[in-house]
Amino acid sequence: MSWFIEMMSYTFMQRALIVGVLVSICAALIGVSLVLRRNSMIGDGLSHAAFGAFAIASVLNLAPLWFAIPVVIAISFLVLRFNNNQKINGDALIALLSASSLAIGTIAISVVDGVNVDLNSYLFGSILSTSWSDIWLSLIVTIAVVLLYLFAHNRIFAITFDEDFAKAVGVKTGFYDALFAAICSVVVVLGMRLLGALLISSLIIFPTVISMRFAKSFRKVVLFSVIISVVNFMVGLTLSYLISAPTGATVVAVNLLVLIITLLIKK
């Protein structure tokens, strides 16, 4: 246990643990609806958009978090609008968004002289990057998402299972879509600093996919996703400390291992 006490004696580890657990809860909750509605890759697209926003914020010398959040929310709304109009296929749209954001971010960092940005920490995350403002924001978002799931659980289920039916019985599907897009954006921006633009979407997808292996009701999938997400993050964070590996990659590896085990146990 001495290694655990040592690990937790570092302030940056405490911050990473708190932000990571809170982001894991949010990512798992919104992940259930995104994965079941076959919108899993939206998190990936938004994380790349967040990378572009972070890079531009660095170049313009703006507070990255407060610049990236509104930008990514605006992009998520645009994606929704395009998706609804069906002018561009959803998958193609997200692929375009990912590549374009990555390109814009990379150019912004490369072209402007005197910008001191560690590209790796944006792409793969950094345990040192979380601040107290991240903690407060994560806490507020987590409380909002948990309350949303507690009080609108039945509506979220209806929309996720059959959007047309939900709309027909009067559920404001457009409102919930926009709300989910905004929450997903904030979660991606917060989690991206810790896990990286390339890995944050795994936090949204893995827990739902794993819990669907054994949970047969929507309520249980939601509950198990949260538990799996938090436990896997904590195991990943601890392992990354012990073996001196990047946190994001280790968390994803732990999730992958758990998924493989569940696949083997329940073929």
Place this chain on the structure above:
Amino acid sequence: MTPIISATNLTVAYGKNQVIHSASFAVLEQDFVCVVGANGSGKSTLIKTILGLIKPKSGKITFGSSITRRSIGFMPQDVMIDANFPATVYEIVLSGTLGSSDSRFFYRKKDKLRAANVLAKLKIANLKNTSFSDLSGGQKQKVLLARALAATSKILILDEPSNNLDRKSRQEFYKTLKKMNADGLTIIMITHDLDAEDLIGNKIISINGGKVSCETTANFLGRYQ
């Protein structure tokens, strides 16, 4: 008898492509209407317009005094539903009551009782805690029908409900619908087939090249078969 649903000069279009052209028809209380037409003729578009999911370009849909859009039970095509969705039968059927539990955070006792009654009526109460993914095609149809019935006791709209059902399941399904119609439920059902055994209603709405006509089933069968 006053119409329960009326369409007046209804025109529906996707961009410049006009799918329904100036349609006018009336559905009376306890009618059983079959909507027929070729693939892509606009059957589902007409249904979605009645449900308020698509806005008409012009014209209007009006409802009888005791009816609102929310009080219509809707059963979509089964291909629209993910067959492996992790949900219990009870979760699905209960979601049908959402239209009557406006702005409430949780289901009421009344909603739970309604869901239980519908499950019992369709003789699938034993499947209450079974996962949707573990059901047969026929059972899945019954669950989606139960959800629609949890939403309404007045008008039921079904989009090709007999798809993917074998002959025996289809006949059993039609028998259930006929009984509910006899008990007072108004039914509008899209059907793909033009066989007499699929045209089980008293009226036919046929869509051809955007033109919509409404007539008795006897008239329709007399002309086409």
